[in-house]
Structures are given as C-alpha cells and as structure tokens.
Amino acid sequence: MKDKILLAHGSGGKLAHELVERSFVKAFDNPLLAKLDDSAVFDFSGRLAFTTDSYVVSPIFFPGGDIGKLAVCGTVNDLAMSGAKPLYLSLSFIIEEGLPQSELSEIVVSVQKAAQEAGVEIVTGDTKVVHRGSADKLFVNTAGVGMISEGVDISGGNARPGDKVLLSGTIGDHGIAVLSQREGLSFSTQLESDCAPLWSLVAEMLSASPNIHCLRDPTRGGLATSLNELAKQSKVSIRIEEEKIPVREEVLAACEMLGFDPLYVANEGKLVAIVPDEDVDKILKAMRENRDGKDAVIIGEVRAEHPGRVVMKTCLGASRIVDMLAGDLLPRIC
Amino acid sequence: MKFISEFRRPELAEGLISQIHRESKTPVRFMEFCGGHTVTIFRYGIRQVLPPTIDMVSGPGCPICVTANVDLDKAIALSQISDVIVATFGDMLKVPGSRSSLQEVKADGADVHMVYSTMDALRIAEDNPAKSVVFLGIGFETTAPTIAASILQAGEKGIRNYYVLSLHKLCPPVLRAILDSGEVKLHGLICPGHVSTIIGSHPWEFIARDYGIPCVVSGFEPLDILQCVDMLVAQVENNESRVEIAYRRGVRPEGNQQALKLMERVFEPCSAEWRGIGEVPDSGLRLRKEYQHFDAELAFDIEPGPTYEPVGCICGDILRGVKTPADCQLFGKACTPEHPVGPCMVSSEGSCSAYYLYGGGF
Numbered sequence: 001m002k003d004k005i006l007l008a009h010g011s012g013g014k015l016a017h018e019l020v021e022r023s024f025v026k027a028f029d030n031p032l033l034a035k036l037d038d039s040a041v042f043d044f045s046g047r048l049a050f051t052t053d054s055y056v057v058s059p060i061f062f063p064g065g066d067i068g069k070l071a072v073c074g075t076v077n078d079l080a081m082s083g084a085k086p087l088y089l090s091l092s093f094i095i096e097e098g099l100p101q102s103e104l105s106e107i108v109v110s111v112q113k114a115a116q117e118a119g120v121e122i123v124t125g126d127t128k129v130v131h132r133g134s135a136d137k138l139f140v141n142t143a144g145v146g147m148i149s150e151g152v153d154i155s156g157g158n159a160r161p162g163d164k165v166l167l168s169g170t171i172g173d174h175g176i177a178v179l180s181q182r183e184g185l186s187f188s189t190q191l192e193s194d195c196a197p198l199w200s201l202v203a204e205m206l207s208a209s210p211n212i213h214c215l216r217d218p219t220r221g222g223l224a225t226s227l228n229e230l231a232k233q234s235k236v237s238i239r240i241e242e243e244k245i246p247v248r249e250e251v252l253a254a255c256e257m258l259g260f261d262p263l264y265v266a267n268e269g270k271l272v273a274i275v276p277d278e279d280v281d282k283i284l285k286a287m288r289e290n291r292d293g294k295d296a297v298i299i300g301e302v303r304a305e306h307p308g309r310v311v312m313k314t315c316l317g318a319s320r321i322v323d324m325l326a327g328d329l330l331p332r333i334c
Numbered sequence: 335m336k337f338i339s340e341f342r343r344p345e346l347a348e349g350l351i352s353q354i355h356r357e358s359k360t361p362v363r364f365m366e367f368c369g370g371h372t373v374t375i376f377r378y379g380i381r382q383v384l385p386p387t388i389d390m391v392s393g394p395g396c397p398i399c400v401t402a403n404v405d406l407d408k409a410i411a412l413s414q415i416s417d418v419i420v421a422t423f424g425d426m427l428k429v430p431g432s433r434s435s436l437q438e439v440k441a442d443g444a445d446v447h448m449v450y451s452t453m454d455a456l457r458i459a460e461d462n463p464a465k466s467v468v469f470l471g472i473g474f475e476t477t478a479p480t481i482a483a484s485i486l487q488a489g490e491k492g493i494r495n496y497y498v499l500s501l502h503k504l505c506p507p508v509l510r511a512i513l514d515s516g517e518v519k520l521h522g523l524i525c526p527g528h529v530s531t532i533i534g535s536h537p538w539e540f541i542a543r544d545y546g547i548p549c550v551v552s553g554f555e556p557l558d559i560l561q562c563v564d565m566l567v568a569q570v571e572n573n574e575s576r577v578e579i580a581y582r583r584g585v586r587p588e589g590n591q592q593a594l595k596l597m598e599r600v601f602e603p604c605s606a607e608w609r610g611i612g613e614v615p616d617s618g619l620r621l622r623k624e625y626q627h628f629d630a631e632l633a634f635d636i637e638p639g640p641t642y643e644p645v646g647c648i649c650g651d652i653l654r655g656v657k658t659p660a661d662c663q664l665f666g667k668a669c670t671p672e673h674p675v676g677p678c679m680v681s682s683e684g685s686c687s688a689y690y691l692y693g694g695g696f
Contacts, residue, residue, distance in 0.1 A: 243344060252338045256554075259682050261377070311693075316347045316556055318379020321693030 005099045010129030023105060024091075024125060027112045032088070032123040040088065040123035044147075049084035051075060052143035060107070060137050062178045064192030065268070068107035071140040072114035073197045073268055074219070080202040081215040081271065083154040084146030086118055091125040094139040097132050107138065118197035120144065151210045158213035159234035161304040164280040166273040168201065168287060169194070169295035171223050172251040175265035180254070187257075191250045196269030201292045205273065208286035214274040217267070221325040224263040226272050227310045228324040234274075235307040240300030240322070242314050264325045274302060337583070341555030342378075350560040355385045358567045363389040363519060365655055367509065368526035369396030369683025370554050376692035378556040384563065391518065392688075394508060394611065394653040395526050397473045398425050398681035402607040405501045406431035407638035408631070412468050412499065413444040415634060419462060421455035422470040424448045428680045432642040452477075452484040459488070459496035468630045471500040471619075476528045478502045478619055479593035482600035485621070485628050497630035500620055503606055505529050506537045507617035513545050518655040522566035524559070525551040527581045532597075534589025535577050542575040553581035600625050609677065610650020649676035652685050659689040666690060 008015040032040045060067040079086040173194040180189045218226035231238045247262045287293030310322040372392045413420040427437040440446040459467035488496040530551045538549045548569035552562035562580040606618025621629045651657040669675035678684035
C-alpha cells in the first residue's frame with residue numbers, strides 16, 4: 001500500500017506534511033510557498049484580475065495532457081482572457097484514497113511544467129483525501145491572480161458592430177481527445193488535446209494592439225457557447241462563416257460518429273478575439289507568429305441587428321442560428 | 335478520399351442547387367424519413383436553398399421520438415428495482431416519461447449507466463455478477479443487429495444477468511402505415527441511410543410500386559441530401575417511381591446479409607406501439623422463444639403505473655408529418671431543449687430540436 005495515497009495523507013499529520021514537503025514544495029520551488037505560512041503574502045500595485053476554476057476531468061490522463069496541466073492552463077487562460085498577465089496560482093487537490101502516488105507525482109510534474117511555461121508560481125495550496133467513491137481519483141481546484149496593464153480594457157461586453165471575430169486555431173481537439181480515452185468509448189486517434197497556456201499569445205496580441213475588445217477561451221460548451229455569451233453580453237449579433245472555421249478531419253469524423261457538432265466540443269488551448277476592424281490585420285499577424293495562434297483566422301464579424309444572436313453562413317450559402325449548448329453532449333443512437 | 339469534407343464542398347453544392355432549380359417544375363412534397371437527415375437539412379440550411387416548388391416535411395425516423403411513453407415508463411420502472419442496472423444509449427437519458435426521466439431517477443440514486451455500445455452493457459453485466467443489467471434496446475434496424483450479437487455473446491459466455499428490454503422498431507411497416515392513413519400527400523421519399531445500410535434498398539420497393547412514390551436512399555452529408563433531392567426531382571419530372579441509391583458508399587441493394595441474419599436469428603417481428611402513430615402490426619422486434627430468458631419484460635415484474643401524455647404536445651402529429659414544430663403552442667416557450675416537454679425536443683435527431691437549435695426557416 002506504500003505507493004498509494006491514504007486518508008492519512010490528508011489528515012494534517014506527519015504523512016500530510018511529508019507529502020506537502022517532499023512532493024509539492026520541492027516541485028513548485030519558490031520562496032512564497034516555501035515559507036509554508038497560512039497565506040502567501042506579496043506586494044502588488046495596479047489592476048488585479050482574480051479567477052478560480054475546478055477540474056474534474058475523466059480520465060485524469062489524456063493524449064496531450066492531464067488534469068494537472070489542465071488546471072494550470074485553465075486558470076492561466078481565464079486570467080489571460082481578461083488581458084491579465086498571470087502571476088500567482090493556488091492549487092488544491094481533492095484526492096480519492098487509493099490513488100497511486102506515482103500518478104500524483106506525474107500530475108505534480110506536469111503542473112510544475114505548465115506553470116513554468118506560463119510564467120506563474122504556485123504560491124499556496126491544500127490537500128484533502130476523501131473516502132473511496134467520494135471523488136473520482138483526483139479533483140483539482142486552482143485560483144489565480146494576474147495583473148492588467150494600463151490601457152487594456154477587455155470584456156465580453158465590449159464587442160461593437162463592425163468588429164471582426166478571430167479564432168486562434170482548430171476547434172474540438174481537446175473534447176474529442178478526452179472522449180477517445182473515456183472508458184467504454186475508447187477509439188483510436190492520433191489526436192491530442194490542445195491544452196496550452198495562452199498568455200504568451202495574448203501578450204503578443206496586446207503588443208500588436210491594446211485595443212482588443214473581447215477575448216474568450218471556448219472551453220466547455222465550445223465555440224458556439226462562447227460566441228453566444230459574447231453576443232448576449234455585448235447586445236450585438238455575431239455572424240460567422242462555416243467554411244472559415246478550422247476543424248481537423250479526425251475531429252469531424254469523431255463528431256459524425258458520435259452525433260456531435262464540433263462547434264460545441266471543448267477546447268483548452270484556443271481563443272476567440274473580437275477586435276476593431278482597423279486593428280485586425282496586425283493582431284492576426286501577431287497571432288500567426290505565435291505557436292498557439294499559427295492557424296488563426298478571421299471567422300466572422302459583429303453586427304447590430306438581432307442582438308444576442310449568433311448566425312452562421314453554412315457551406316451551402318444558407319444561414320442558420322447557432323445556439324448555446326443545452327445540457328450535456330450525449331452520443332446519439334444511430 | 336475524405337469522407338466528410340469532400341461531401342461538404344461548396345462549389346459542388348452550388349452546382350447541384352442550380353441543377354435542382356433548373357429541373358424542378360412541378361410542386362412537390364418530399365419527406366425525409368430519418369431524423370439524421372432532418373438534422374443535416376437544418377444544420378446546413380438546405381430548405382433555404384431549394385426552389386419554392388419543393389416542400390420538405392420531416393418523418394418519424396427518430397428512434398427516441400417514436401418510443402411510446404408506456405415504454406419509457408417501463409424503463410424507468412426497471413431502474414427502480416433493487417440490484418438492477420439500466421444501461422442505455424445517452425440520447426434516452428433526458429426523455430421525459432409520464433412522471434420522470436432516466437436522468438432524474440439517476441440523480442435520485444437509480445443505477446443508470448450511459449453506454450456507447452451494446453457490448454459495454456454486456457461488460458457491465460460481466461463485471462457486476464451480483465446485479466442484473468438491463469439494456470434498453472431502442473432503435474431501428476440499425477441497432478438491432480448489434481443487440482442481437484450481444485445476446486448471442488451473452489449466451490456463449492454463459493452470462494446470466496444480462497437482459498434486453500426490446501423496444502426496437504422497423505421502418506418499412508411504419509411508412510406503409512403513414513401512407514395508408516392518407517394524412518400526408520407525398521411525391522418523394524428520402525429513405526434512411528443507416529437503416530438501408532442494414533436492410534438494403536429492396537425493402538422500399540413497395541413504396542415506389544404500390545404508392546407510385548419515388549424513393550432515393552441518402553447519406554447524411556449536405557451533398558448527399560442535395561443529390562438525393564435532385565434524383566427525386568428527376569423521377570418526378572420524368573413521371574417515374576423507382577428506388578435509387580444516392581449513398582453508394584454505404585448502401586448495397588441487398589443490405590448487410592450478416593447483420594440481417596443475426597437479427598433474424600434472435601428477434602422476430604411483433605406489433606409495436608409508436609408515439610403519435612399508435613400500434614403498427616409487425617413493426618417491432620421481440621426476442622425469439624429460445625432467447626426469451628434474456629427478455630427483461632419477462633424476467634422482471636415491471637409496474638410502470640398509468641401513462642400520461644404531456645398536455646398540448648403535438649410530437650405525434652409532427653412524427654406523422656402532419657404538422658411542423660412551428661404549429662406547436664409549446665414550441666420554444668414551455669418546451670425547449672433545456673426543459674423539454676416532448677421527445678422531439680430532446681433527441682438530437684428530433685424535429686423540434688433541429689428547428690429550435692438551427693432556427694428553422696431563419
């Protein structure tokens with residue numbers, strides 16, 4: 001049983017300290033965490049962005065990432081979508097007893113790598129261990145703070161008629177990669193999750209033009225849901241063109257098989273940007289020069305009529321409404 | 335060859351659309367039988383690009399939608415029996431029965447598993463020998479062969495805790511029932527693609543022969559549907575009625591003989607209750623006598639209680655092609671995908687859901 005996480009690892013006693021010091025403090029090596037005080041204390045001035053998210057993905061390891069990488073990228077990206085440079089993260093694990101220590105270590109390593117890539121530090125955290133069946137292997141919560149530069153004002157409510165809509169790359173990769181590994185469904189695919197921290201992309205977009213109106217990472221609910229949120233918040237309509245939206249052939253095929261629409265499938269390393277028409281070329285150029293935006297495209301534009309609605313021109317030249325995701329994506333029968 | 339993007343190419347679509355516009359002279363009404371086709375038609379806005387001479391109406395080809403409330407109630411009642419695991423395709427979870435849905439009873443603690451294939455249900459049975467696993471056998475000729483295969487495999491492996499609630503439906507008999515009712519006048523039929531992959535195109539011949547209605551089997555991509563419509567228009571304009579296949583990459587005239595044999599070995603036709611259409615002779619499948627020990631209906635004492643139909647819901651009329659979702663007072667108000675009243679709003683292949691999600695006629 002030595003290699004498994006036990007209830008005692010979350011008890012606050014010796015085993016818990018051992019786990020924190022040997023695994024976490026060492027991996028996330030930074031002075032704020034190493035103090036092991038009740039709070040991380042740091043100086044700050046300027047505009048602060050603050051966000052949190054919980055991760056319950058199953059399976060916890062998937063092609064292209066794991067729950068640890070996802071937890072860092074998710075929170076880093078939420079900050080980045082406000083135009084904030086991510087600075088510090090908190091990290092909480094809720095572990096189901098019996099989780100192999102080796103799996104936890106692997107996840108800790110991937111948290112550390114992702115944090116390094118994103119340029120953030122894990123400065124505070126917590127570990128709880130729950131009875132078998134009370135969690136599904138491992139749940140992770142992260143919160144993060146970031147700093148917003150002067151002159152940057154990004155919000156879902158800022159889209160204006162005439163603005164252009166940009167998408168940073170292919171959609172649906174994460175959702176389909178995770179689904180391909182799910183128990184009872186496993187199908188073979190070369191596809192990997194697109195899970196990636198997007199701050200470097202956003203930073204380069206902002207240096208091309210600080211006038212970005214909206215940013216959103218289309219995670220659960222997919223591109224369709226993000227566009228609907230933006231249209232509603234800004235009280236505008238968004239018109240997109242089906243042909244312009246990049247989707248990998250593997251994702252299309254899996255979606256056909258399962259009865260999904262790629263517009264509703266989750267992404268973890270993509271963003272949608274709504275930018276003024278006059279700045280679109282330089283922002284697009286900056287995106288394409290970044291690893292995470294090399295396939296960036298203009299997918300549509302913002303209009304005044306039918307506020308709150310997203311309309312898509314289909315490949316046949318017809319128009320249809322693109323609604324939000326209702327409930328869960330459920331595979332179809334035939 | 336790419337099997338998806340090749341069938342969505344705008345320049346080919348444009349060619350087909352102008353050809354249809356050129357050729358279509360006679361006002362006609364075509365029915366797409368299959369819910370998968372309904373989704374394609376709405377998702378790509380096909381009705382908008384067809385000439386005004388062509389009226390499209392959706393048929394009853396959504397297996398979830400045509401499942402009668404009494405059968406849904408049976409599935410829910412099974413989930414309430416202790417030590418029973420109900421295994422089902424995901425689409426079924428949200429459908430409201432008379433009082434509840436599988437999704438709701440699952441949240442209350444019933445052991446309901448969503449599976450992606452019949453064989454997963456069989457595996458759950460193997461992994462849980464102390465429990466009984468009931469698989470909800472919903473679907474048309476498309477799913478029945480795989481369920482037959484699972485029963486044969488359970489027999490071979492000696493798995494004794496696996497059962498099937500057979501609610502399967504057969505497509506040709508219900509089409510005959512709809513045509514015989516005379517409620518809806520059709521000039522062409524878009525025959526289901528996946529169903530025809532199994533049964534072939536021969537079983538549709540009675541429609542062309544006895545009712546004089548042109549039939550074309552279609553695939554599910556926008557170019558498939560456009561090609562199918564074009565072929566139907568050509569038959570109408572030439573005064574012909576034949577069965578043709580516009581989905582050669584998936585369908586052979588004789589169908590999939592191996593799948594048909596499996597189905598016939600395990601199941602036999604029986605009368606079945608269709609939502610909105612009623613009882614249709616020989617349109618269902620029940621387990622043959624030698625496989626009856628797998629029949630959930632015989633193995634368990636199911637008490638579904640009285641059946642209620644949702645007040646004001648016109649799913650039945652929509653399934654017969656007599657009305658459209660736009661005719662329903664509940665549509666988009668009391669009945670939405672988040673709060674569905676009728677099954678056609680729940681299933682991803684339901685007409686109401688397609689109208690709602692893709693803004694029918696927008």
